[in-house]
Amino acid sequence: MQKLVKGIHSFQRGFFASHRALFEQLATTGQHPETLFITCSDSRVVPTLITDAAPGELFIVRNVGNVVPTADLPGGTAAAIQYAVEVLNVENVIVCGHTQCGALKAILDPQSVAHLEYVSRWVQSTIEVKNLIDEKYAHLSGEAKLTAAIQENVLAQLEHLRAYPFIAKRMDSGKLHLNGWIFDVGKGEVFDYDPEHGEFLPLR
Ligand SMILES: [Zn+2]
Structure with a gap:
């Protein structure tokens, strides 16, 4: 905890002091982020760091496994998505x-999580991803299966996004674009889903 307090002092003297005008502007004119960034709660994924984004640029939603609930399930994630799209008018949604x-x-x-009530219930809510992996990737194991699962999960969440009427409408009029990314923690690389090739390719 002491480390975090020191960090706050360091932020105030350093980054904040040198970007005071930006923070003052954000405080008076509000936020106008162009991107809704949906990612995992994992501490190793730091959206603003990996995209070099400034305060006010990313509207971020995080949960365990970067899950987008289906459109029939109201909740905090769905509320954040609707607010970002319908009120903040973001132009991009990234599921990372x-x-x-x-x-x-x-x-x-x-x-492995059966003893954790809330974790296991959350995991059960993504049963469609598990079923898909079992069907499509029964021949894989270990790292290869995990990689396939991580990719399929991102694609499944993009599908869930498209099923929200307010998202479909904006996509149809070209005002909103969806992107699927994977961040490689060990290499610092980002892979982007290319619908044309049907695979995740290094982001250029
Ligand atoms: Zn994660």
């Missing part, structure tokens, strides 16, 4: 998964 995701490990092996 990451390597070594504990949520996906749990989805592949639900028994």
